[in-house]
Amino acid sequence: MHIHKGSLYWPSTLQLPNRQTPIERKDTYDVVIVGGGMSGALTAFELIRQGLDVAVFDKRQVATGSTSANTGLLQYSNDIMLHELIEQIGEKNAVAFYRLCLEAMTDLHEVANQLPIDPEFIGRDSIYYASDEKDEARMLEEFKALKKHGFPCDYWDKETLMNKTGIDKPCAIITHGDAEVNPYRFVNGIFQDFENKGGHIFEYTEVQDVKEENGLLRLKTSSGDLHAKDVIFTTGYETLPVGERIGADINRSYVIVTEPLEMPPWYESAMIWESKRPYLYMRTTVDQRIVIGGLDESEGEMPLSESRIEERGEELKKQVQQLFPDLDIKIAFSYCATFGESLDNIPFIGEHPQKKHHYYLLGYGGNGTVYSMMGAKILADLLTGKHNPSAYIVQLNRTLESESDGQTVVQ
Structure with a gap:
């Protein structure tokens, strides 16, 4: 794929x-x-610090x-608002999930440090x-819930939004404690640290x-067999090597990265996103580029032609310039990428309900790194025998408040 x-x-x-x-x-x-x-990187980082022998x-x-x-x-905010998640799975579970984020x-x-x-x-x-304007009431309700x-x-x-940012929209929620990261450097840094620790x-x-x-798991690989006490599948949006994925949709999104700008493009280089779905989102980089994404499509396969990616890239550029009319940007990189979303807006994390020692971490959703x-x-x-009081919220076979049925991600 x-x-x-x-x-x-x-x-x-x-x-x-x-x-x-x-x-x-x-x-x-x-x-x-x-x-x-x-x-896989973050899981390896945590497990090797617990003294486990990890590959x-x-x-x-x-x-x-x-x-x-x-x-x-x-x-920490999610594609589904807190007050909407409360309606879906109940206040206790929804708030606990947001606190986990x-x-x-x-x-x-x-x-990172x-x-x-x-x-x-x-x-x-x-x-x-x-x-x-039709989303203004939802935004206020979400702010009150947060x-x-x-x-x-x-x-x-x-008025405040316009004065501070130049964004001419009805209102905004400003969340604190968020961050941007270079994911490629982050993951490679984690794996270098992981190897340094054995x-x-x-x-x-x-x-x-x-x-x-014989009480272990035998893994067949393309370069021979080996054994493990436990296996964890962190395969993202790829097809699982064992089992069948259900309870999730695989879609695609478009991204452009601009040429560097001479100065920060907007208020405090904050990350920006919007209430409609699919949504436009953007951030800056350390070399003053803008990363812009959106225009999601309900297909998982990549478009056949590069021209489709270029066309969608121009649409993203146009949307940003409508938001910031004085912003002069030039596209340096453009691509399309697969992403997954669970049907209940919560990731799948935990042990397979029928297969002991088979674990999954599938972070489907717009908040995948979190x-x-x-x-x-x-x-x-x-894996180290400690009780985690929140694990039930994201387990593979789950039934939460306000849900009539549980669901299992693999079978």
Whole structure:
């Protein structure tokens, strides 16, 4: 499956040495992680700190799948608003989930501070504006829900938003404690740290099957078999090597990255997104570029022609210039990328309900990196026998308040 197409910006920001020194693969590991992207990296980071013997397998080079196309906006808010999630799964569960996202933001910052490669992690506010007047009431209701439960945010009316940012929209919620990151440098920095601590990475090696054998799991790979006590699938939007994915939709989105600007383009280089769906979103980079995404389409396959990517890129540019009429931008990179969304707007994290020692971290949704950090913490607890009080919210086979049926992501 091709998960992105076009010209990618992030890989141009880091020159990597090839892993040419062969690693002597062990016959047995405590944990094998299948997938070397954001979820696999953060899970490996957490598990090796718990003293576990961990190996990561990827059928490509690590960080070259969805990580290379990740736009690197890190926010505790989700594609589904808190007050809407409360209606869906109940106040207790919805607030607990949002708090997990806020805690993950702190955890991501702590990870970034420990890496041998600068991940360009910068704390930012987010401007979440109402796309039109009909969303104004929803935005105010969301602000009240966030404030009621102690989430850091402010509300700007039309006049305040215009005076501070030049954005001519009805209102906005300003969330604090968010951040931007270079996802490619972040994941490669994590894996360098992981290897420095004795972890093993096997690139260009596909895990093809997993079977139980004498109390262990036997993993069949494209370069031979090995064993593990536990296996974790962090395969993102790829087809799972074992089992069938249900409860999620795979779609595609478009992104452009501009040429560098001479100065920050807007108020405090905040991250910006909007209330309509699909939504326009944007952020800046350390070299004063703008990363702009949106125009989601309900197809997972990449467009056949480069011209489609170029056309959608021009549409994104036009939308940004409508928001900021004085902004003169030129497109330097443009691409299309696959993304996944769960049907209930919550990621899938935990042990398979029928297959012991098979774990999953599938961070479907617009908040994928935050979900990856959340999942890494939860899985580290589960695999080391610690109780995690929030794991039930994201487990694969879940039934929460206000839901009539549970759902399972794989079978």
